Amino acid sequence: xxxxxxxxxxxxxxxSVLLLFGYISSPGQELEAPPEPLPAPPTNVVISDDPNDDxxxxxxxxxxxxxxxxxxxxVMAYEIFRSTSPEGEFLQVGVMGKGLDSYIDxxxxxxxxxxxxxxxxIGAGIDYYYKMRAKSTTGTYSEFSExxxxxxxxxxxxxxxxxIMIAVLIFSGLVIYFITAAKRGKELYVRPIAxxxxxxxxxxxxxEMGRPIxxxxxxxxxxxxxxxxxxxxxxxxxxxxxxxxxxxxxxVNEPVMLAVAQETVKSxxxxxxxxxxxxxxxxxxxxxxxxxxxxxxxxxxxxxxxATNFYMGIFHAESLxxxxxxxxxxxxxxxxxxxxxxxxxxxxxxxxxxxxxxxYAASGYLSKEALLLGPVKAQDYAKVIxxxxxxxxxxxxxxxxxxxxxxxxTIS
Amino acid sequence: MRRQIPVVxxxxxxxxxxxxxxxxxxxxxxxxxxxxxxxxxxAVFAFILGAGNLLRVHGNRIYKKHKDWPYSVVTVAGxxxxxxxxxxxxxGSPGITGDLTEPGSMFEDLYMYVFTPxxxxxxxxxxxxxxxxxxxxxxAKNKEATVLLLAAFxxxxxxxxxxVELTSxxxxxxxxxxxxxxxxxxxxxxNMAGQRAIMVGIAxxxxxxxxxxxxxxxxxYLGADSE
Numbered sequence: 001x002x003x004x005x006x007x008x009x010x011x012x013x014x015x016s017v018l019l020l021f022g023y024i025s026s027p028g029q030e031l032e033a034p035p036e037p038l039p040a041p042p043t044n045v046v047i048s049d050d051p052n053d054d055x056x057x058x059x060x061x062x063x064x065x066x067x068x069x070x071x072x073x074x075v076m077a078y079e080i081f082r083s084t085s086p087e088g089e090f091l092q093v094g095v096m097g098k099g100l101d102s103y104i105d106x107x108x109x110x111x112x113x114x115x116x117x118x119x120x121x122i123g124a125g126i127d128y129y130y131k132m133r134a135k136s137t138t139g140t141y142s143e144f145s146e147x148x149x150x151x152x153x154x155x156x157x158x159x160x161x162x163x164i165m166i167a168v169l170i171f172s173g174l175v176i177y178f179i180t181a182a183k184r185g186k187e188l189y190v191r192p193i194a195x196x197x198x199x200x201x202x203x204x205x206x207x208e209m210g211r212p213i214x215x216x217x218x219x220x221x222x223x224x225x226x227x228x229x230x231x232x233x234x235x236x237x238x239x240x241x242x243x244x245x246x247x248x249x250x251x252v253n254e255p256v257m258l259a260v261a262q263e264t265v266k267s268x269x270x271x272x273x274x275x276x277x278x279x280x281x282x283x284x285x286x287x288x289x290x291x292x293x294x295x296x297x298x299x300x301x302x303x304x305x306x307a308t309n310f311y312m313g314i315f316h317a318e319s320l321x322x323x324x325x326x327x328x329x330x331x332x333x334x335x336x337x338x339x340x341x342x343x344x345x346x347x348x349x350x351x352x353x354x355x356x357x358x359x360y361a362a363s364g365y366l367s368k369e370a371l372l373l374g375p376v377k378a379q380d381y382a383k384v385i386x387x388x389x390x391x392x393x394x395x396x397x398x399x400x401x402x403x404x405x406x407x408x409x410t411i412s
Numbered sequence: 413m414r415r416q417i418p419v420v421x422x423x424x425x426x427x428x429x430x431x432x433x434x435x436x437x438x439x440x441x442x443x444x445x446x447x448x449x450x451x452x453x454x455a456v457f458a459f460i461l462g463a464g465n466l467l468r469v470h471g472n473r474i475y476k477k478h479k480d481w482p483y484s485v486v487t488v489a490g491x492x493x494x495x496x497x498x499x500x501x502x503x504g505s506p507g508i509t510g511d512l513t514e515p516g517s518m519f520e521d522l523y524m525y526v527f528t529p530x531x532x533x534x535x536x537x538x539x540x541x542x543x544x545x546x547x548x549x550x551x552a553k554n555k556e557a558t559v560l561l562l563a564a565f566x567x568x569x570x571x572x573x574x575x576v577e578l579t580s581x582x583x584x585x586x587x588x589x590x591x592x593x594x595x596x597x598x599x600x601x602x603n604m605a606g607q608r609a610i611m612v613g614i615a616x617x618x619x620x621x622x623x624x625x626x627x628x629x630x631x632x633y634l635g636a637d638s639e
Contacts, residue, residue, distance in 0.1 A: 052436055053441070054436045054437055054440075054441040054442075055438070124438075154436075154437050154438055155437060156435060156436075156437045157434060157435060157436075158433075158434050158436050161434050164433075164434075165434055168430075168619065171616065171619055171620075172619075172623060175620060175624075176627075179627075179629060221451075221455070223451055225618050225621050225622060228621065228625060228633055229621055231632055231633040232630060232632040232633065235632040254455070254458075255455070255458035255459050255460075255461045255462030255465070256454065256455055256458045258458075258461065258462060258465055259458070259461065260633055263633075263634070264632060267632075281469050281472060284466070284469045285461075285462040285463075285465040285466050285469075286466075287466075288459075288462075289531070290531075291530075291531040291535055292530075292531065292534075294534055295530075295534050299483070303479075303480050303483075317535065317538060320541050320542065321537055321538060321541055323545070324541040324544055324545055327545075327548070338614045338617070340607055340610060340611065340614075345545065347549075348545045348546070348548065348549035349541075349545045349549070355610060355613075356610045356611075356613045356614035356617060357613035357614055357617030358617075359617065360614075360617030360618065360620060360621040361617065361620075363630065363632060371629050372624065372629065372630065374629075375620035375621075375623060375624055375629075376620070378620060379613075379616045379620050382616050383612065383613070383616065386612060386616075
């Protein structure tokens, strides 16, 4: 018991001594860490115009803080602020990580959804004031950089699209040359395409079987070029069906497409000298929704037992459902689309497929008109030029010469 | 004149839109977006044409007791019920500003509990059709089909845990022969090269088609062949 009391007394004395030392060393105050050194601000901030826009974008560039990657090495990010006046309220418009020395400030629309002025708007010819600061890893900030001013300009030419413009001009020149040559009577040879050669045969088959033909213009819009290519093929097919006195059914998924398809088929029947055979009810609107449209078209195939199905235009997930239903009914199927993701489905499930460009060339092939074959010929020449350029770019870039690569590079 | 005016309009609008691609200056930079809005406005009015056509075609089939006319009754009934539910906002907030799609409204219920499941059912058919189409397409009928079959086999296997396990024992120097790596190579090299070749062709085809339409060489869509 006595030993216990002695131990307790020793412990109490030791604790008292320690407390006393602590009080003497820091009377009335807690221990404080030394102040965090602030990072240096970015310098030489420059505001320049984006040379390829219509006056709603500026480019902010700067020299990195001396504590970014060196010195204190404590810079985490840069914050960019903008205002319309040097004394006005500055709005933070962007944050860039350490090591980065430029920021593209894309202005937003002039008005917000509520119709109020949008502070993030950038207009052409207006002075905008910018300042920046660096943020450290501990959340402290540097001083602001010096205030700079700049403007966005409304530009007349997109410098990044020069190569595209030259390519379009060369290709347009080729198209016009071959159209002119065709007008003068020059014979143009184009390679045969199995899917187009099969059109006559498939319409003949439907006629022999006494069953209708189905023509689907896809689920795109009337203004899509692939749909327009679809109309041109529909016109040729409708003319043949008028000649063979076979019914053609055209369900469409867009009212504008309906008007164009009706006009196209009607004109084809008139051209074939059989306006009496034209029945407006065979070209009809179904629905604008993708899968209800598919359900209706698949039902049509099964009920009408169509002998030949054409799918020409833009297709999405419905391509395989349509093509497989057609295959189940035993129809000959010819498809054509420029949708890369749907091409494998069509190739697997239909008898003939017009792959990409063949869809656009089909009207020329079907009509055999020299005027329409001219652009097809121009496409072949353009492909030769492009392949040569690609080959040169690969070879020369392998040896470190980037001229040809820059010619075919995308817009920066 | 009925053909010439659309051709002239197409030429002017098409040419301006091509130029606008290279000129960011106002108003050229916004033209593409603006024309797209104009098209949407026209398309909205055209929906009246579509609804009229739907009712005329199916009404005619019902009236004449055309083959399979009961399907037309279902179509017209579905159209009418949805239109009434939407126009009169049954079960929802009334008035012009009332929300058509608020929970509990008849339109919303029909859309959520009838229309959406039916659409999902159609979409689900795709799974079965992929299997049946693959069965037909992957027959080794000739050299090309055999290559397709082998490539498909490697890719399908490479996307499964079994495919990963099957060749995971290969030593590092031979890791390129692991099935997932072979599958990735097929997708990113030969497949990608083929896709890009098709894309180049499509791009040229689109430009050629656009030029034919703009220059008035291609006028089939206007019914020009009747002239």
